[in-house]
Amino acid sequence: MKKFAVISALSLSLLLGACSSSSNEGKLTPVKSGKKIEDIHGVGVASDGTTYVATHEGLFSTKDVGNSWNKVSSSSDDLMGFNLRSDGTMMTSGHPGKNSEYPNPIGVLISKDKGMSWKKVEYVGKIDFHVLTSYHHDPTIIYGLNQMGTGQYGAGIYKSTDGGKKWSKVEPKGLPGDLMKVYSLLVLPENKNTLLAGTEMGVMISKDAGANWEMFDNTRLITAMTVMPNGKDIIGYSMSDMVSGVMITQDAGQSWTSIGLDLGKDAASSISVNQKDEKQIAVSSFSTSLYETKDGGQKWDQIITDGKMK
Template sequence: MKKGIMASILALFIITACSNDSNQVDSFMHIHGLEYSQSDESIFLATHMGLINMNEDAWNLVGDPEHQHDFMGFTIINEKTMISSGHPGTRSDYVDPLGVIISHDSGETWEPIALYEEVDFHLLHINEGNKEIMYGIDVYNSNLFRSNNGGYDWEMLDSTGLPEPLASVLSLISHPQSPDYLLAGTEKGLYESSDGGLTWTLKENNLSTSALHTLDSNSEELVAYLFGEKEGLFFSEDFGETWVSLNFKLEDDYIMYISNHPTDDQRIIIGSVHQSIYETTDFGGTWEVLAEEGQRK
């Protein structure tokens, strides 16, 4: 099993970025979320410096400075609605940590809805089949939380079986049709829970994953970046029981974020610890570099 992924992530928390006087940028700090837009062909990139909308013409910071936060656990729910966690921007009136925040205007404005000043969810997972069900891992106090009503109310779970601290968990996913069944990637192996995250057992001790992403609500298909006895980006039709390579592997880097296009099942975008972004339009046949070490290509 490879070691030091978490150390690599923490070591990269200082990187330079540049921008001009407008909201247009050509670089960024720290990928904290990466998803295709559900309303057009652009891509949303959550970063330390704010939310960036990426298209072929330009990359633009979204919203006014007071809403350009250090987003963590960023996820798109529908065409207009986004949810996240993290830390307030330098021009914001909010205090740290933000708890759970929501936007109903595609990231232009944000407001706290739960656990304000209490948690920082670096992992915030929304079940693909029932988007009212969410899981979050708070790095401040290293706890696992669950929401059953779209992020407005949360229960802290008395979770056992995962390696400590829980904040070291690298990836988390729930089954689209059975949201109580979860997988968690750690540096000590791949873990599973069948009771909504209360108890965990080791599923694979020679295989784990730094990123997990389900492709739709009606299947067991998922994409993961594996390390251990298999290494690289892989596809599973049975929620991680078997794997097929997608012909992508990094040296001295790991994929942390994966998103699939909402209408084109051949398109996948991925983001790495070292701030690089890659896209395939033929489901892993070929790959294009969109950003390299925080710089637009």
């Protein structure tokens, strides 16, 4: 598929990015208009309408579609694998930044106060998960994708059923041998053991918690996806030879309906939906841009462009 090669180049810098961390309690600090950030590793729209952006230098937030921005706490950690769970809890992985209390990598951290402080959970100094996802109906069930493992913490899929305290490793059979060619991972809402993965080869499915995979849809690549607030539908960024953009499926990926935002040669790196307002959606891209809609996709505002905040 002609666009897939573009994704490999676009995502390489994102997947290899690493260089910041922390967990200090703090406050919101206003950021000057036009600030330049390096890499967006995740986006989350909270139930109060605040949009959070996890970057190479910490967490930032906006409540007015990018017209003003705040730095969240004093942390400058490189927040990889950032995910805002359905219960409002944030989880992340990554690397320590300046004056961080953490070793490299920082393992799994969780915040229950909107990123103001982070709690160590597991694998501190051992693993950097570039992708973290949780089961919508029970966010204590977490899957992490360790794409560049070394030693006893090798590459693979890791699963926790207790909020991240204990994990088991899965050797995924059928996925690309190079797990950096896996761009997105999602637990399907109808079954905590059924996963979809957006890979360079197409969309793949596992029905046994990530152990065995088979091709599900080789006509498209899903670079980012999450579950809609109704707990049934899935929203993602789909790319194919025919059409690309943000799309919604109501039948677990069998068919997709576009709601716009075709990014051309760019593509979405993460996507998030307000769990109390399904019309508010935020999408980050591999080119370090951020888009937001508050009307379900009829109008999209670009609030970060090539790393520059509006």
